[in-house]
Structure formats: structure tokens, C-alpha cells
Amino acid sequence: MKKQIIFIAANMIILFSLSTGLRAATFSMGPSVWYAWWDPIFSIGTNDFEMDPAPLYGVALGLGFTNWNFGLRVYYGQYEASWTQNITYSDNTRSSTRYENIEVSRLDIDFVATRKINNEFKWFLGLKIQYYETSGEGNFIYYAANPANNEQGTIPYGIDEIRLGPGIGLSYTANLGNSFFLIGNTSALLLLYEFRPNYPGYSKSQTDGNKIEKEGDEHGLKYSALAYGINLTLDIAYYASSLNTTFLLGYRFQGVRFKTNSYESEYGGDEQFAPDYGTATEDVYDGEYEYFHGISLTAIYSF
Numbered sequence: 001m002k003k004q005i006i007f008i009a010a011n012m013i014i015l016f017s018l019s020t021g022l023r024a025a026t027f028s029m030g031p032s033v034w035y036a037w038w039d040p041i042f043s044i045g046t047n048d049f050e051m052d053p054a055p056l057y058g059v060a061l062g063l064g065f066t067n068w069n070f071g072l073r074v075y076y077g078q079y080e081a082s083w084t085q086n087i088t089y090s091d092n093t094r095s096s097t098r099y100e101n102i103e104v105s106r107l108d109i110d111f112v113a114t115r116k117i118n119n120e121f122k123w124f125l126g127l128k129i130q131y132y133e134t135s136g137e138g139n140f141i142y143y144a145a146n147p148a149n150n151e152q153g154t155i156p157y158g159i160d161e162i163r164l165g166p167g168i169g170l171s172y173t174a175n176l177g178n179s180f181f182l183i184g185n186t187s188a189l190l191l192l193y194e195f196r197p198n199y200p201g202y203s204k205s206q207t208d209g210n211k212i213e214k215e216g217d218e219h220g221l222k223y224s225a226l227a228y229g230i231n232l233t234l235d236i237a238y239y240a241s242s243l244n245t246t247f248l249l250g251y252r253f254q255g256v257r258f259k260t261n262s263y264e265s266e267y268g269g270d271e272q273f274a275p276d277y278g279t280a281t282e283d284v285y286d287g288e289y290e291y292f293h294g295i296s297l298t299a300i301y302s303f
Contacts, residue, residue: 121170
């Protein structure tokens with residue numbers, strides 16, 4: 001899935017590049033950095049969740065005509081997260097797993113078509129694509145009915161997630177004078193959301209020291225949902241005419257609410273390790289919120 005997303009982003013960039021030859025069109029491009037805080041949906045149902053803010057690096061591209069403008073922004077960044085997961089299984093045993101320094105890679109793509117209403121207002125339609133993947137491992141303790149059968153070991157952890165959907169919104173630009181502008185955007189989002197937790201295997205050791213290796217045990221989980229919410233941006237822009245460059249410093253916010261669509265589980269392997277996902281996972285995200293926000297800095301050169 002990640003390759004397909006990168007392929008789409010690359011083709012969008014190529015399309016913008018080829019469009020520079022169009023007459024009566026203004027092309028713009030430049031680097032952008034977004035230092036963002038993220039309260040991810042997968043933190044719901046965990047204990048002691050920690051994720052520090054991190055920078056996302058990207059590029060901003062634009063193609064402008066008399067009344068229409070087309071924009072593309074692509075960001076990529078990496079986070080680290082740590083948390084504890086406590087699970088009660090269908091046989092009333094339980095486990096506690098501590099995940100430390102789980103790597104989370106995030107890719108954000110925004111494509112926007114903007115129509116001018118007047119010198120101050122514009123309306124726009126957009127397409128948002130978000131993808132992230134996690135990788136790492138956790139240290140677990142399994143508490144059996146008989147303490148003599150308690151087990152501990154490590155379990156790999158990974159999630160692949162994709163979000164895709166449209167947005168519609170309104171943009172406002174105020175001329176503050178001396179080449180400074182205030183630019184605000186607000187939009188509504190509707191995202192189709194799917195993730196597949198993937199645990200490729202685990203190793204466990206019993207209290208008597210016997211070690212059991214098991215590879216290729218995939219839980220086969222699949223969770224899909226709708227996410228709806230808002231996207232807000234507020235920028236102070238300065239146009240340096242001698243450089244044909246616009247500098248923007250601002251704040252970007254996205255908040256969405258999840259609605260469970262479907263949930264599938266094809267659990268393989270030892271059934272005693274099959275958690276009761278009906279209460280632990282199936283409804284845990286339904287009605288929950290996720291927030292992603294931070295400070296952005298962009299320089300856009302026009303030609």
C-alpha cells in the first residue's frame with residue numbers, strides 16, 4: 001500500500017511539473033516543514049501512552065490560472081511512541097505488554113482545487129490521503145490461571161493504515177499592508193479509514209525456562225471506519241517581490257471523529273492467546289477523536 005501512495009504522490013508532482021509549460025499559468029513550488037503534535041487513534045485503549053511532537057518535511061506545489069488554482073502538499077515524518085497494552089482473553093487469563101520506542105512513519109498528501117469568489121474569498125475542493133505504518137516490538141507477560149504456567153517474551157508490533165477522502169472549504173485572505181497577508185482556511189473532511197494490525201510472530205518463554213519460537217502467526221485483523229471532521233489553517237504570509245517568493249508561518253489543525261464501519265478477525269495460532277476483541281477492540285475506536293496539529297513554515301517561489 002505504501003508503494004501505491006508514493007506512486008500517486010510522485011505522479012501528482014510530475015503532473016504539476018509538466019503543467020509549467022501551460023500558457024497564462026503561474027507555477028509555484030517550495031519547501032515546507034510542519035512541526036506537529038499527534039494524538040493518534042491507536043492510543044485509545046492503551047495505558048501510559050507517550051508520543052513526542054516531531055517535524056514533517058515536505059514540498060508545496062501550485063498551479064494558478066485567472067480564477068482557478070491547484071495546489072499539492074506532501075509531507076513525510078517519523079514519530080516514536082511508547083505505551084502499555086493490557087488485555088483480558090476469552091479464557092479470563094490476561095497479559096500486559098510494554099511497547100517502547102515504536103517507530104511510526106507518516107505520509108500526508110493534500111490536493112486542492114480552489115475557485116476565486118472575489119479578492120478576499122475563495123472556495124475549494126480537496127482530496128486528502130494519509131498513510132502511516134508502525135514497527136517495533138513489545139515485552140509481554142502472560143498471566144495464566146496457574147501462576148506456574150506464566151509466560152514472558154517479546155512480540156513484534158506493526159500497523160499499516162490508509163485514509164482517503166474528500167474535503168470542501170472556504171479560504172479568506174486579508175491584505176495587512178506592506179506585503180503582509182493573513183490567510184485562513186477552514187474545511188470539512190470525510191475520510192475512509194482502514195488499518196490492518198500485523199503481528200508477524202512472537203517468541204515466548206515459560207517460567208521453567210523453556211523457550212518456544214513461533215513465526216508467521218498473523219492475527220488477520222482488519223478494521224475499517226469513516227472519519228469526519230475539520231481542517232483549519234491560519235498563516236501570516238509575506239511576499240518578497242524581489243525574490244518572487246512568499247514566506248508563510250502558521251498553524252495547522254486537523255480533528256476527526258471515527259465511526260466504526262466493519263471489523264474482521266481471523267485469528268490464527270494458539271486459541272488461548274486469542275483476546276476477546278469484541279469488547280477490547282471492535283468498539284474501542286467508535287466515537288473517539290484524533291487530533292493532529294502544529295506550526296508550519298513554508299517558502300514558495302513563483303515563476
